[in-house]
Amino acid sequence: xxxxxxxxxxxxxxxxxxxxxxxxxxxxxxxxxxxxxxxxxxxxxxxxxxxxxxxxxxxxxxxxxxxxxxxxxxxxxxxxxxxxxxxxxxxxxxxxxxxxxxxxxxxxxxxxxxxxxxxxxxxxxxxxxxxxxxxxxxxxxxxxxxxxxxxxxxxxxxxxxxxxxxxxxxxxxxxxxxxxxxxxxxxxxxxxxxxxxxxxxxxxxxxxxxxxxxxxxxxxxxxxxxxxxxxxxxxxxxxxxxxxxxxxxxxxxxxxxxxxxxxxxxxxxxxxxxxxxxxxxxxxxxxxxxxxxxxx
Amino acid sequence: xxxxxxxxxxxxxxxxxxxxxxxxxxxxxxxxxxxxxxxxxxxxxxxxxxxxxxxxxxxxxxxxxxxxxxxxxxxxxxxxxxxxxxxxxxxxxxxxxxxxxxxxxxxxxxxxxxxxxxxxxxxxxxxxxxxxxxxxxxxxxxxxxxxxxxxxxxxxxxxxxxxxxxxxxxxxxxxxxxxxxxxxxxxxxxxxxxxxxxxxxxxxxxxxxxxxxxxxxxxxxxxxxxxxxxxxxxxxxxxxxxxxxxxxxxxxxxxxxxxxxxxxxxxxxxxxxxxxxxxxxxxxxxxxxxxxxxxx
Numbered sequence: 381x382x383x384x385x386x387x388x389x390x391x392x393x394x395x396x397x398x399x400x401x402x403x404x405x406x407x408x409x410x411x412x413x414x415x416x417x418x419x420x421x422x423x424x425x426x427x428x429x430x431x432x433x434x435x436x437x438x439x440x441x442x443x444x445x446x447x448x449x450x451x452x453x454x455x456x457x458x459x460x461x462x463x464x465x466x467x468x469x470x471x472x473x474x475x476x477x478x479x480x481x482x483x484x485x486x487x488x489x490x491x492x493x494x495x496x497x498x499x500x501x502x503x504x505x506x507x508x509x510x511x512x513x514x515x516x517x518x519x520x521x522x523x524x525x526x527x528x529x530x531x532x533x534x535x536x537x538x539x540x541x542x543x544x545x546x547x548x549x550x551x552x553x554x555x556x557x558x559x560x561x562x563x564x565x566x567x568x569x570x571x572x573x574x575x576x577x578x579x580x581x582x583x584x585x586x587x588x589x590x591x592x593x594x595x596x597x598x599x600x601x602x603x604x605x606x607x608x609x610x611x612x613x614x615x616x617x618x619x620x621x622x623x624x625x626x627x628x629x630x631x632x633x634x635x636x637x638x639x640x641x642x643x644x645x646x647x648x649x650x651x652x653x654x655x656x657x658x659x660x661x662x663x664x665x666x667x668x669x670x671x672x673x674x675x676x
Numbered sequence: 677x678x679x680x681x682x683x684x685x686x687x688x689x690x691x692x693x694x695x696x697x698x699x700x701x702x703x704x705x706x707x708x709x710x711x712x713x714x715x716x717x718x719x720x721x722x723x724x725x726x727x728x729x730x731x732x733x734x735x736x737x738x739x740x741x742x743x744x745x746x747x748x749x750x751x752x753x754x755x756x757x758x759x760x761x762x763x764x765x766x767x768x769x770x771x772x773x774x775x776x777x778x779x780x781x782x783x784x785x786x787x788x789x790x791x792x793x794x795x796x797x798x799x800x801x802x803x804x805x806x807x808x809x810x811x812x813x814x815x816x817x818x819x820x821x822x823x824x825x826x827x828x829x830x831x832x833x834x835x836x837x838x839x840x841x842x843x844x845x846x847x848x849x850x851x852x853x854x855x856x857x858x859x860x861x862x863x864x865x866x867x868x869x870x871x872x873x874x875x876x877x878x879x880x881x882x883x884x885x886x887x888x889x890x891x892x893x894x895x896x897x898x899x900x901x902x903x904x905x906x907x908x909x910x911x912x913x914x915x916x917x918x919x920x921x922x923x924x925x926x927x928x929x930x931x932x933x934x935x936x937x938x939x940x941x942x943x944x945x946x947x948x949x950x951x952x953x954x955x956x957x958x959x960x961x962x963x964x965x966x967x968x969x970x971x972x
Contacts, residue, residue: 463733
């Protein structure tokens with residue numbers, strides 16, 4: 381079973397879920413949604429996009445709430461929307477390869493990987509963690525916006541940053557076949573899996589057994605769909621991510637997928653998720669608990 | 677009389693007004709307000725803050741409207757709010773002196789002047805004009821957010837940029853006494869006034885005779901106050917600036933002075949300003965007309 385869950389005293393059959401709010405700081409509507417969720421008193425985990433203009437609002441909320449929140453850095457190398465954009469905090473040098481022709485982060489992860497200078501990208505990731513800490517956020521973990529760290533030149537940077545700051549990095553447990561299916565050579569995949577096993581068993585870095593999200597663009601019956609996900613959940617540690625936004629002009633003007641975000645807000649800022657958790661018997665975990673194991 | 681108004685065929689007694697929407701691109705609510713104003717068909721002049729995250733939305737609107745708008749660059753070296761912030765587009769080097777401890781532009785103009793490397797500031801101003809042009813905006817003028825170019829090391833940069841791009845810079849006609857009252861030496865003030873006179877008379881650069889704005893924080897009776905300003909207006913060229921925002925969660929969360937901005941929206945997106953112009957007989961001018969004189 382998951383070595384970190386074992387250390388935390390869970391049983392092999394337990395289904396343990398980190399409910400994770402993505403894209404905090406991205407805009408005001410997503411900050412407000414998260415604040416509402418936290419005020420409900422049931423969930424408190426999410427990750428913030430440091431380069432986004434509303435980062436200061438989220439940081440102020442985190443300071444107010446002191447250690448009560450569970451806030452990670454949603455490491456960001458992309459700026460995906462049309463009307464509203466942001467860029468790196470560490471450089472404006474075109475030689476970094478982090479900037480598109482308009483001077484923002486690239487819109488697509490593929491473009492980041494095609495153009496980035498890996499050292500500049502690594503420096504930017506580190507700068508985002510440093511700025512979150514400097515803003516008074518008790519950073520509990522890191523994860524990756526649009527999967528931009530999933531690249532041979534950045535995956536080890538991501539893991540090294542987690543080790544250096546002694547915070548969990550969201551890393552799904554991938555099998556050899558899954559890794560080779562992603563284009564990783566068999567030898568590299570074997571090395572990677574072995575390394576993660578060693579890190580996990582030694583209590584150095586946790587691994588997430590299952591990654592879940594509802595990517596369908598239709599917002600209908602969102603609560604029922606999350607119910608189906610939770611009912612079907614295998615034992616182990618699940619990172620379940622969602623994107624909650626308060627309805628309003630701002631999110632409509634930014635994100636074409638806003639109806640899905642507003643539907644997530646209904647599920648996670650309301651009583652729906654608490655009832656689902658009670659019904660399905662899954663156990664809720666913050667990243668903070670995994671960090672404590674790493675720091676023990 | 678004003679040399680540019682004379683060249684444009686106005687009479688000495690004419691009261692000519694540029695109604696100027698400030699802070700475009702700053703947030704979605706201010707973009708929406710300006711789009712509503714333009715759709716009314718009466719006013720079309722404003723200036724955009726290039727470093728702000730909603731610049732792309734305003735640029736897309738400007739491209740859609742092709743040459744029908746009158747859009748300047750609201751040269752920006754400050755980021756004044758608490759929850760929502762932006763920084764330079766040309767550098768992230770702390771040595772530039774353009775960044776505060778949180779990594780954004782300074783909040784106050786005084787702090788910019790105290791810390792800036794003048795060359796870095798000049799490069800940033802140029803980068804903002806270049807990016808607006810690259811985004812397809814037919815830039816008609818430049819002006820200054822929070823007066824940050826009003827510094828001995830930047831005033832000449834501001835004038836030089838206007839000459840180089842052959843676009844008007846919003847420069848109020850200041851008397852020797854006004855300039856010395858601002859702490860400029862008598863000799864510098866004399867040089868400045870003489871230089872502006874030469875530039876104006878030669879058709880190189882226009883000067884604005886009067887600068888008007890309603891800075892009172894109370895939004896009450898805003899239309900009546902603008903009526904009083906227009907009725908009392910002396911002959912010559914007036915730059916009348918306002919800050920219009922559509923009401924909503926976003927502007928409320930950004931700007932403590934949002935009631936004033938929403939009141940300006942009511943005045944300038946409605947029929948109010950058109951009636952005032954008819955009643956007072958002032959003449960409305962776009963910056964585009966001044967630019968044509970410069971480029972003739």
